[in-house]
Amino acid sequence: MASTHTKNHDYHIIDPSPWPFLAGIGAFLMAFGGIAWMRAMNSDSFELLGFDFAQAKYWVFAIGLLIVLYVMYAWWSDTVKEAHEGHHTRVVSLHLRYGMMMFIASELMFFVAWFWAFFDASLFPGDAVQVARSEFTGGNWPPQGLEVINPFHLPLYNTIILLLSGTTLTWAHHALLHNDRKGLVWGLTVTVLLGALFSYVQFYEYQHAPFEFSGSIYGATFFMATGFHGFHVLVGTIFLLVCLFRALAGHFTPKQHFGLEAAAWYWHFVDAVWLFLFIFIYVWGSWGAPIAAH
Template sequence: MAAAHAKHHDYHIIDPSPWPFIASVGALIMAIGAVAWMRAAQGSSFPLFGVDLAATNFWLFLVGLLIVLYTMFAWWSDTIKEAHEGHHTRVVSLHLRYGMIMFIASELMFFVAWFWAFFDAALFPDEAAQVARAQFTGGVWPPEGVEVLDPFHLPLYNTIILLLSGTTVTWAHHALLENDRKGLIAGLALTVALGMFFTCVQAYEYLHAPFAFRDSIYGATFFMATGFHGFHVIVGTIFLAVCLLRAMAGHFTPQQHFGFEAAAWYWHFVDVVWLFLFAFVYVWGSAGATIAH
């Protein structure tokens, strides 16, 4: 009987899992909660099925977020368990890599949309302002009266920070391939620290920005592009922090370490996107404008 159920292929047929359904429920609750929270902030109601959900304020959103976070933890824990049980064969690992590549490609298209919005507003400022019902720009970019950040101050610091983090995560990867556990942990720890430092510098930059999100179309496109990148940095930092904890627990081998490899790919993607943001949004986008000091 056991021989009849023996696996004679490299594929992994997973057991029935509740996590896709639970994740969908959590995402739905989180989305409805976010709308209710925003309506409450505006002093409006949000009736649904005879109940004013705006009264829940942010609590409904928090419940959905906690469900999603727990699902992520449990689902990925199952994936790690499957890897330790030997289910991640050569074919399965290849498909996992294909999946990560497609995910990064989808993220790339996400940022293309924000770059498109920024360039459309920068190259055709008055037309974009009319469409967005924003203030007129005077035919120039950045709009008249808008003071911009000095690209060679905090943005340059953050560029150096991310480039350094790219080298430290590469160091950690090579240390893993050489079975150097201490080098792996040290490289990951430095990368996580640099990621946290980047987030702190960007938060400080936002707090002292001379323009606001709703002041002009420049502010809207700037904060959307750089803000979503900052969110991705936070996600990548958490991703690498989990890898650090796993490395300290003895996970990952030179032969099997897709979890770390996926985190490293994601972090390099974040690095490259920032280089484009720095070059075009900060440097090119502020050319000829008044620099706020």
């Protein structure tokens, strides 16, 4: 009788979990609350069932965000527990990698949208068919009278920071493969510090930018592309910080370390996107425009 319940496959049948349902609730509250919040910012109402949710402002969104963050913590904690219990077989690990690959592919298409918007505006600034665009740019790119950020000052500095962080993360990964726990911890520590330094430099750059988000299509495309990349750097830094805490707790082995591997893939993807941002938006996109004084 017991033999009928013996596991004879490489797949892991997970136990019933509340996290997908709670994640859906949290995501719905974030979307619903975000709409209500934006309506409140414009002094509009957002009535449903006789109640004006715009009066709640950001509270509905905040509740949804807290639910999503808790689900992320709890769901990934369960995944880590499953790994320690030996449920991540070769087949399960392969599918986890496929999932991460598809996630990065979706992130790539997300950035393609912002690059598309930037190139659509920059390659055809004086399109006679689109008169409104010509009025915004003066028929030139960057738009006439706009001062730009010196690409070979803070942006170049941040490029060096990210390239160094990719190197230190590779050091940490190879240290783990050779069972060098000290090298793993130091490599992750330096990578996290470099990620935090990148975010600080970008925040400083935004504070001293000679243009704003509104007022020019250059500013809108610039801040959307670089801002979302900055958000991804922040998420990646938190991802690596979690990996550092797990490494200090004795997690990861040379044969089983998908969490660190996924974080490394994500970080290298962020590095690659930044190189495209630096080359096309900072250097090529500002070519010939007056450089703002530091």
